[in-house]
Amino acid sequence: MIMDDFLIRALIAGLGVAVVAGPLGCFVVWRRMAYFGAALAHSALFGVALGLLLEISPTLAIVVVCIAVALILVSMQGQRQLAGDTLLGILAHAMLALGLVVTALVDTVRVDLMAYLFGDILAVSDIDLYWIFGGGVLALVALAVIWRPLLAMTVHEELAAVEGVPVARTRLMFMVIIAIVIAVAMKVVGILLIVSLLIIPAAAARPFARTPEAMAILAIVAGCISVVLGLGSSMTWDIPAGPAIVLAAAVLFLVGGLLRKTSRSYEQ
Amino acid sequence: MSDTNTAAADNSGPAIAITGMHKWYGDFHVLKDINLTVERGERIVICGPSGSGKSTMIRCINRLEEHQKGSINVSGIELTNDVKNIDTIRREVGMVFQHFNLFPHLTVLQNCTLAPIWVRKMPKAEAEEIAMKYLTRVKIPEQAGKFPGQLSGGQQQRVAIARSLCMNPDIMLFDEPTSALDPEMIKEVLDVMVDLAKEGMTMLCVTHEMGFAKQVADRVIFMDEGEIIEQNEPNEFFDNPQSDRTKLFLSQILGH
Numbered sequence: 249m250i251m252d253d254f255l256i257r258a259l260i261a262g263l264g265v266a267v268v269a270g271p272l273g274c275f276v277v278w279r280r281m282a283y284f285g286a287a288l289a290h291s292a293l294f295g296v297a298l299g300l301l302l303e304i305s306p307t308l309a310i311v312v313v314c315i316a317v318a319l320i321l322v323s324m325q326g327q328r329q330l331a332g333d334t335l336l337g338i339l340a341h342a343m344l345a346l347g348l349v350v351t352a353l354v355d356t357v358r359v360d361l362m363a364y365l366f367g368d369i370l371a372v373s374d375i376d377l378y379w380i381f382g383g384g385v386l387a388l389v390a391l392a393v394i395w396r397p398l399l400a401m402t403v404h405e406e407l408a409a410v411e412g413v414p415v416a417r418t419r420l421m422f423m424v425i426i427a428i429v430i431a432v433a434m435k436v437v438g439i440l441l442i443v444s445l446l447i448i449p450a451a452a453a454r455p456f457a458r459t460p461e462a463m464a465i466l467a468i469v470a471g472c473i474s475v476v477l478g479l480g481s482s483m484t485w486d487i488p489a490g491p492a493i494v495l496a497a498a499v500l501f502l503v504g505g506l507l508r509k510t511s512r513s514y515e516q
Numbered sequence: 517m518s519d520t521n522t523a524a525a526d527n528s529g530p531a532i533a534i535t536g537m538h539k540w541y542g543d544f545h546v547l548k549d550i551n552l553t554v555e556r557g558e559r560i561v562i563c564g565p566s567g568s569g570k571s572t573m574i575r576c577i578n579r580l581e582e583h584q585k586g587s588i589n590v591s592g593i594e595l596t597n598d599v600k601n602i603d604t605i606r607r608e609v610g611m612v613f614q615h616f617n618l619f620p621h622l623t624v625l626q627n628c629t630l631a632p633i634w635v636r637k638m639p640k641a642e643a644e645e646i647a648m649k650y651l652t653r654v655k656i657p658e659q660a661g662k663f664p665g666q667l668s669g670g671q672q673q674r675v676a677i678a679r680s681l682c683m684n685p686d687i688m689l690f691d692e693p694t695s696a697l698d699p700e701m702i703k704e705v706l707d708v709m710v711d712l713a714k715e716g717m718t719m720l721c722v723t724h725e726m727g728f729a730k731q732v733a734d735r736v737i738f739m740d741e742g743e744i745i746e747q748n749e750p751n752e753f754f755d756n757p758q759s760d761r762t763k764l765f766l767s768q769i770l771g772h
């Protein structure tokens with residue numbers, strides 16, 4: 249098989265995203281923030297629309313919108329009127345709807361909605377690659393800086409506060425990192441599937457890892473395998489690449505779970 | 517006390533001094549005119565009906581909750597919005613919660629060294645040495661390499677106590693540390709707390725374990741509807757309660 253240029257770019261982009269999504273996804277799993285991540289991802293389309301409207305980089309606009317939505321969600325955490333999942337559901341879908349509406353309104357150059365919703369990894373450009381690697385490295389470094397404090401907060405937020413962890417600052421940084429990763433991962437799997445790229449490799453790694461760091465590394469490995477398998481099957485059977493990657497990750501998760509069941513896990 | 521900016525702990529005065537403290541949640545007046553002085557090395561047990569404000573009161577002491585009126589001094593440092601003061605006070609005060617919440621992916625030892633290494637920047641070897649010392653003190657040094665999921669609830673709560681001691685606090689707050697445990701595990705945790713009390717730790721414990729109160733408390737405080745209704749040394753408190761509310765409460769928890 250001839251390794252086409254676009255395929256190599258797709259592979260690099262996919263692997264780049266998998267390397268950041270793995271460790272970040274571990275925290276999304278540990279902190280039970282899958283719905284939070286989904287809400288941010290759903291808001292990303294509004295970021296795209298805003299980018300078109302203001303003629304700025306859509307990636308930048310996505311980061312800004314995601315951070316804004318994250319801040320709104322955090323500031324509403326204390327309220328007691330609405331259950332957390334209800335609030336997330338409302339915000340996620342309202343933002344997605346808003347994104348669709350505004351996109352339609354500013355649609356002068358015909359936006360490829362499918363690409364935003366489900367990813368278009370085979371059309372990754374050099375500029376996209378710069379974003380993925382620039383954003384990815386930034387996110388990884390930031391995550392490394394807050395790794396331990398965030399871990400302590402994940403165990404018990406109040407205990408961490410009592411022990412002197414700068415809780416508010418760490419939480420804010422974590423959200424910014426999620427926003428960045430969502431913005432750069434969107435090209436690969438799209439708004440609707442981003443969260444799966446965060447949580448499935450992490451969940452697949454979980455039963456095999458004995459330390460948080462090992463789980464992060466295994467999640468990276470699982471993510472990279474999924475990208476390779478997904479792109480391969482996309483080429484072989486002419487199926488959409490983003491969904492193929494997610495499916496590959498899900499298969500890994502299942503196989504891993506079955507393997508582990510036969511050899512018994514140490515924790516719940 | 518001192519209103520200088522250099523927040524330094526003063527170990528000569530009382531450990532905790534709360535005067536005229538009030539707290540509201542919105543319109544709800546949850547703590548009303550709390551006055552409480554805790555001397556160094558004093559052991560205090562706080563009891564009272566559910567919702568009376570016991571947790572809220574001790575959570576004000578390390579600023580997990582903010583009070584709106586009156587003052588709280590810990591080791592001579594007043595709790596204000598000054599982040600430096602809050603930080604210094606949190607260094608003085610350890611806390612054990614009802615639910616032990618250890619990290620399942622870290623060993624017992626790693627759970628104990630996480631904060632000392634990453635918040636206090638203690639060298640790993642030193643943090644581990646200290647952790648082993650406290651795990652020995654709570655009588656589970658042999659569990660250091662295990663994961664929390666492999667321990668019983670009582671053992672996990674003892675790890676939580678050891679973990680808190682690793683930060684070398686002068687004052688320990690306990691919020692119903694045994695109420696989530698199976699009955700057969702309560703004693704092992706209380707025994708550890710009794711040892712801690714004997715060593716002279718300043719302790720404030722919210723608990724309904726009246727045996728523990730009789731054994732170690734210097735003072736028992738009864739709260740109801742956000743107020744301190746009565747406080748006395750344990751024998752007087754149990755044998756000769758003054759207010760009707762205290763009598764009613766004691767008859768409910770002791771007389772079944």
Ligand SMILES: Nc1ncnc2c1ncn2[C@@H]1O[C@H](COP(=O)(O)OP(=O)(O)OP(=O)(O)O)[C@@H](O)[C@H]1O
Pocket residue numbers: 541544546564565566567568569570571572573
């Ligand atoms: N975040 C909050 N917002 C509003 N009200 C609150 C909040 N936290 C606690 N309360 C209320 O404040 C009152 C005191 O609560 P607190 O938890 O201090 O009681 P407690 O004495 O510890 O009770 P328990 O024995 O059940 O633990 C209760 O009526 C509770 O409903």
Ligand SMILES: [Mg+2]
Pocket residue numbers: 570571572691
């Ligand atoms: Mg309570």
